[in-house]
Amino acid sequence: MSSSSPSQHSQASTSSDAQAAPPMLDWLPDDTPRYVCAECGAHLALQDEIISKAFSGRDGKAYLFSSTLNTSLGASEDRHLLTGIHTVCDLSCKGCGKTLGWFYLKAWEHSQKYKEGKSIMEKVALEKVNAW
Ligand SMILES: [Zn+2]
Numbered sequence: 343m344s345s346s347s348p349s350q351h352s353q354a355s356t357s358s359d360a361q362a363a364p365p366m367l368d369w370l371p372d373d374t375p376r377y378v379c380a381e382c383g384a385h386l387a388l389q390d391e392i393i394s395k396a397f398s399g400r401d402g403k404a405y406l407f408s409s410t411l412n413t414s415l416g417a418s419e420d421r422h423l424l425t426g427i428h429t430v431c432d433l434s435c436k437g438c439g440k441t442l443g444w445f446y447l448k449a450w451e452h453s454q455k456y457k458e459g460k461s462i463m464e465k466v467a468l469e470k471v472n473a474w
Pocket residue numbers: 379380381382383384435436437438439440
C-alpha cells in the first residue's frame with residue numbers, strides 16, 4: 343500500500359549539455375502500476391494516465407494516454423483519419439527506438455480537440471506491470 347501519488351510529469355527536459363550520453367530514462371517507483379516497453383522494458387506511462395482503451399492502432403488495440411515518459415517524437419505529418427484530419431508525430435521508445443504509436447499535435451475537428459497533446463500507444467508494444 344503506497345499513498346504517494348506520482349504527480350510530477352516530466353516534460354522533455356532540456357538538460358544543458360549532455361549530448362553524447364546514452365538516452366537517460368526515467369524510472370517510476372516499483373510500486374507504481376505502469377506500462378512498459380515490451381521490447382526493452384523502459385517505463386512508458388502510469389496506468390492512471392490512460393484516458394481510453396477504445397482506440398485502434400495499426401496492429402489492433404491501442405490506448406490513449408494523457409502523458410508518457412521515455413518517448414521521443416518524430417516529424418509531424420497530417421493524417422486523414424476516420425475522425426478527421428489530425429496532425430500527428432510518430433512516438434517511439436527512447437530506450438530502444440521502437441515505434442509505439444503516435445502523438446496528437448493538433449486535431450482539426452472540434453469534437454476531437456481532447457486528443458491534442460495526448461499519445462496513442464499500441465497495446466502490442468506495451469507490457470502491463472501491476473504493482474500491488
Ligand atoms: Zn523500448
